[in-house]
Amino acid sequence: MPDSAIRPRKEFGKTIAADITHRLREEIVTCSLAPGEPLRFDVLRERFGASFTTLREALTALTAEGLVDAQEQRGFRVAPVSRQDLVEVTDARVLIEVELIRRSIQRADDDWEIAVISTLHRLKRIEQRDPEHPLRDPEWKIAHRQFHQALVSACGSATLLAIRAELFDRAERYRHLSANFRPRPRDKAGEHQAIMQAAISRNADLAAQLIETHIRSTADNVAKYAGHLLEAE
Amino acid sequence: MPDSAIRPRKEFGKTIAADITHRLREEIVTCSLAPGEPLRFDVLRERFGASFTTLREALTALTAEGLVDAQEQRGFRVAPVSRQDLVEVTDARVLIEVELIRRSIQRADDDWEIAVISTLHRLKRIEQRDPEHPLRDPEWKIAHRQFHQALVSACGSATLLAIRAELFDRAERYRHLSANFRPRPRDKAGEHQAIMQAAISRNADLAAQLIETHIRSTADNVAKYAGHLLEAE
DNA sequence: AACGATATGATTTTCGAAAATGCCCGTAGC
DNA sequence: GCTACGGGCATTTTCGAAAATCATATCGTT
Numbered sequence: 001m002p003d004s005a006i007r008p009r010k011e012f013g014k015t016i017a018a019d020i021t022h023r024l025r026e027e028i029v030t031c032s033l034a035p036g037e038p039l040r041f042d043v044l045r046e047r048f049g050a051s052f053t054t055l056r057e058a059l060t061a062l063t064a065e066g067l068v069d070a071q072e073q074r075g076f077r078v079a080p081v082s083r084q085d086l087v088e089v090t091d092a093r094v095l096i097e098v099e100l101i102r103r104s105i106q107r108a109d110d111d112w113e114i115a116v117i118s119t120l121h122r123l124k125r126i127e128q129r130d131p132e133h134p135l136r137d138p139e140w141k142i143a144h145r146q147f148h149q150a151l152v153s154a155c156g157s158a159t160l161l162a163i164r165a166e167l168f169d170r171a172e173r174y175r176h177l178s179a180n181f182r183p184r185p186r187d188k189a190g191e192h193q194a195i196m197q198a199a200i201s202r203n204a205d206l207a208a209q210l211i212e213t214h215i216r217s218t219a220d221n222v223a224k225y226a227g228h229l230l231e232a233e
Numbered sequence: 234m235p236d237s238a239i240r241p242r243k244e245f246g247k248t249i250a251a252d253i254t255h256r257l258r259e260e261i262v263t264c265s266l267a268p269g270e271p272l273r274f275d276v277l278r279e280r281f282g283a284s285f286t287t288l289r290e291a292l293t294a295l296t297a298e299g300l301v302d303a304q305e306q307r308g309f310r311v312a313p314v315s316r317q318d319l320v321e322v323t324d325a326r327v328l329i330e331v332e333l334i335r336r337s338i339q340r341a342d343d344d345w346e347i348a349v350i351s352t353l354h355r356l357k358r359i360e361q362r363d364p365e366h367p368l369r370d371p372e373w374k375i376a377h378r379q380f381h382q383a384l385v386s387a388c389g390s391a392t393l394l395a396i397r398a399e400l401f402d403r404a405e406r407y408r409h410l411s412a413n414f415r416p417r418p419r420d421k422a423g424e425h426q427a428i429m430q431a432a433i434s435r436n437a438d439l440a441a442q443l444i445e446t447h448i449r450s451t452a453d454n455v456a457k458y459a460g461h462l463l464e465a466e
Numbered sequence: 467a468a469c470g471a472t473a474t475g476a477t478t479t480t481c482g483a484a485a486a487t488g489c490c491c492g493t494a495g496c
Numbered sequence: 497g498c499t500a501c502g503g504g505c506a507t508t509t510t511c512g513a514a515a516a517t518c519a520t521a522t523c524g525t526t
Binding site for chain 4: 248249250283284285286287306307308
Binding site: 274275285286306308 | 480
């Protein structure tokens with residue numbers, strides 16, 4: 001069927017609202033929409049070409065994910081950032097991600113192992129090609145997300161995976177926040193490699209510890225380089 | 234201001250959408266709307282007296298909470314129940330609730346202690362008054378929720394508390410599911426009392442262990458008495 | 467009879483106008 | 497000068513009609 005022309009209005013089988021939710025989430029996570037920024041309907045209407053109600057639905061969904069802040073009767077705004085929130089998100093991520101990687105290693109099968117190895121491989125290829133500021137590269141971002149996703153994918157709990165995904169997005173926003181101020185990316189490649197090796201060799205304790213360090217040091221970096229952005233009340 | 238007449242359309246300062254979300258959540262958690270039941274707009278419109286879009290917003294919010302299942306282009310339905318989901322929710326609750334009670338005990342202050350004691354006191358008073366099938370008593374439900382809430386309230390993480398609250402609701406739905414088939418409520422009063430004592434005496438290990446047992450045995454009871462409802466695919 | 471295409475009805479999804487609400491500023495009263 | 501009140505404007509929130517999509521029944525062909 002001719003779903004037409006230059007730009008398909010939405011992906012096949014999806015509602016416009018779901019599509020807008022996706023695009024809005026992306027813009028918020030990448031800080032293309034700045035933390036605390038008011039989300040007025042006129043502006044969003046123009047930017048996304050959807051009606052009030054459709055936008056409202058998307059904003060409601062993102063509110064539940066902690067990326068948007070709903071102020072009843074006074075509209076929406078991008079969820080503000082703060083040191084406290086960064087600490088909470090980091091703590092929650094450690095708690096859950098450590099548990100999930102343990103469960104994944106315990107229940108690991110061939111598919112899991114293949115997924116971990118291949119996603120890391122792709123990540124490294126992308127890093128080789130363009131070693132500067134990887135967060136600016138959408139491909140790196142996707143590959144990075146998929147590697148971490150693969151690590152926990154065998155945990156067996158869709159419930160916890162959904163929570164993890166939400167926290168990952170909230171943390172990624174902080175990473176983007178600091179990316180513009182960080183002089184050089186630290187050596188994540190080595191950390192990823194070490195995590196993969198621990199996971200593949202079924203060393204759950206080591207993998208858990210490495211993941212915790214990985215998450216915490218990333219957060220520390222954010223606090224270090226974007227600290228000045230975390231004070232606004 | 235005359236916000237009028239017989240029945241206020243919504244609570245003060247709240248949007249209709251938020252109000253509907255609240256009422257819908259209540260009906261789903263109490264299984265007044267049965268698991269898997271399709272949520273058609275005509276029906277909801279009549280029942281809640283709101284328009285398509287307002288209802289849609291509420292359903293979207295509840296979808297994010299895991300209480301509603303959105304089937305794109307084919308409407309919404311009450312999230313189905315299953316053994317697997319019950320296990321996941323129980324596991325996730327244990328993971329988070331145990332951690333939160335530890336943190337709460339560690340950071341405990343006077344307000345926390347008072348809240349724990351007084352919420353348990355109210356719970357016991359209600360149980361004395363009407364010892365049969367407490368889940369049918371809305372007051373008991375609220376008091377029960379508030380006691381468990383108080384226990385973890387000092388943990389210091391709004392992020393984890395929000396996740397905990399979501400899981401609590403999902404678990405409560407399973408409790409309601411089995412309430413109609415359970416011959417007699419088991420002795421929860423004693424368990425609550427023991428948890429309170431462990432918490433007040435700052436015995437984090439014991440409190441954590443008691444909470445875990447409490448959550449798991451509740452789930453076991455659900456599986457036992459509502460097992461026949463958890464099979465539908 | 468079995469299968470596929472197509473029309474028809476039911477339901478969801480989207481839209482922009484209309485109502486409700488909050489905000490800002492100017493004015494009055496103390 | 498300062499606070500309280502009220503009008504007008506900006507913005508959000510709600511509504512029901514209209515468009516889009518899905519499910520079902522009907523019909524024609526093999």
